Amino acid sequence: MPVTPRADLADLPAFVPGRKLPGAVNLASNEVAYPPPDHVVDAITQAATGANRYPNPDSALIDRLAMCLDVDAGEVVVGNGSVSLCAQLIQAMCGPGHTVLFAWRSFEAYPVLTRAAGARPRTVALTQDHRHDLDATLAAIDDTTRLVFVSNPHNPTGTALRMQELVRFLEAVPGDVLVVLDEAYREFVTDPEVPDGLVLARSFDNVAVLRTFSKAYRLAGARIGYCVAPEPVAAALRKVYVPFSVNVLAQAAALAALDVRHELLARCAEVAAERERVRTRLLQAGYAPPPSQGNYLWLDLGERTGAFDRHCMDRRIVIRAFDGEGVRVSIGTPRENDAFLAAARSFPLAPVG
Ligand SMILES: *Cc1c(COP(=O)(O)O)cnc(C)c1O
Numbered sequence: 001m002p003v004t005p006r007a008d009l010a011d012l013p014a015f016v017p018g019r020k021l022p023g024a025v026n027l028a029s030n031e032v033a034y035p036p037p038d039h040v041v042d043a044i045t046q047a048a049t050g051a052n053r054y055p056n057p058d059s060a061l062i063d064r065l066a067m068c069l070d071v072d073a074g075e076v077v078v079g080n081g082s083v084s085l086c087a088q089l090i091q092a093m094c095g096p097g098h099t100v101l102f103a104w105r106s107f108e109a110y111p112v113l114t115r116a117a118g119a120r121p122r123t124v125a126l127t128q129d130h131r132h133d134l135d136a137t138l139a140a141i142d143d144t145t146r147l148v149f150v151s152n153p154h155n156p157t158g159t160a161l162r163m164q165e166l167v168r169f170l171e172a173v174p175g176d177v178l179v180v181l182d183e184a185y186r187e188f189v190t191d192p193e194v195p196d197g198l199v200l201a202r203s204f205d206n207v208a209v210l211r212t213f214s215k216a217y218r219l220a221g222a223r224i225g226y227c228v229a230p231e232p233v234a235a236a237l238r239k240v241y242v243p244f245s246v247n248v249l250a251q252a253a254a255l256a257a258l259d260v261r262h263e264l265l266a267r268c269a270e271v272a273a274e275r276e277r278v279r280t281r282l283l284q285a286g287y288a289p290p291p292s293q294g295n296y297l298w299l300d301l302g303e304r305t306g307a308f309d310r311h312c313m314d315r316r317i318v319i320r321a322f323d324g325e326g327v328r329v330s331i332g333t334p335r336e337n338d339a340f341l342a343a344a345r346s347f348p349l350a351p352v353g
Contacts, residue, residue: 008115015112024316025339027330029220030155030185030296032271034333036218036253037263043256044222047248055248061255065226068258069198075228077237078254080245082184082212082225085237086149087113089208089227092236093146093178094119101140102149103132105156105322107182110149120144130157130290130298134169141177148173151182152197153189156320156328158292162193170204178233180208184225185294187216187268188275194293198228205230213250215295216268217257224250271295275331278341285345300326308347315343 018028026033035041059078066073079085090100090113100114104123114121122145124136132154141148153160161169173179181197197209208229214220224246227237257264272295279289279297289297301308302324309321317340320328329340 008118012112012115015109018320019318021316021318024318025332025336026318027332027336027340028318028320028328030215030294030328030330031220032215032218032267032295033336034218034267036257037260039260040219040253040256043252044249047252051248053248055244055246055251059246059251061251064255064258069228071198071201071228072231074231075234076226077229077234077241078224078226078246078251079237079241080225080247080250081214081223082182082210082227083109083113084223084242084245085210085225085227086110086180086182087117088237088240089147089178089180089210089229089233090114090117090119091240092233097144098146099142099144100147100149101137101145103137103151103154105325106149107151107155119146126154126157129159130154130300131159132161134161134165138169138172141174145177147178147180149180149182151184152194153185153293155182155184155294156296156322156326157290157298158294158296159290160189160191160194160293162191163195164193166195166200170200170207173206175206178206178208179204180210182210184210184212184215186211187265188272188295189293190269190272191293201228201230208233213254213257217254217261217264219250219253219257222250222253223247224254268295271331274334274337278329278331278337281341282344285341286349287344296328296330298326298328302326304349311347312340312343315339317343 062073062076065076096118099120099122101122102110103126111121124133124140127133183197201207201209210227212225282289287299305321312319
């Protein structure tokens, strides 16, 4: 008999990352367009001289993050990107027959990781205005639900939940269901009504917060993120951690990025201002991007999605297209954004003929 992988993996689609096209304007993966600061590159180079040694698992990074975030070190877990922490969260919370709940469309990794862990994904449609439907999410929670992912701001639409609605939601969620606030884009938020998840995590025993160095901290290629979770959950996350998966270079890069975080956050403010400029121009051109708190915009193009994507590709502009639904466009440098705006203006929004 041949070796046989798990039967339930057969129809599991692989995670599809944003396309990369050398020399093109890359607006597909919500990266910040600027390379890491010299201080960070120097720290990575320095760390490389010790790459013959295994990374220290109880890294200085955890203590540093705990200090920066004003939480206990026991509540902080670092991972090989927050995607890895998503997988750990599912593994730590779910066994066979358990359900993971999230909005759809949402972050591509949620369904794939849920099924890979042997749990069941259950999705809740976004509202007409591309927001989380918290009432429908509450209604979808049942005895099998162990974990709910709420990305805030939401990927891919950019919409964000505000304090009051989130508190009302968290008050209604059963205490044994873990709510994971995925705040990959927290640093681009400019609406003061959008809460810092860590504030909510202080008031609710069933809330974990996911953050990443991939976006604002410009280390997507170095793979490092962190989770702040209630102590028992954090302890379980460490148990399902693949040993040594946060490498020495990533740890050094993250520490150095924290050294220069004011510089990095100042750039995020510029990106957020660009987001507003691009959105205004798109509205003027007849598009309807919902208000975004991330470093990207959503265009609900429906049937025109494929044509719009090809139109951009022809101009060597790479965006993220979801066939039949819409496109997500990252905010790049002002020049890249102008190139995208020119492409959007020259696209026939209504089909010709
Ligand atoms: C980009 C993104 C992440 C970050 O993943 P990393 O593994 O840290 O690079 C996490 N969640 C969402 C919703 C994202 O869009």
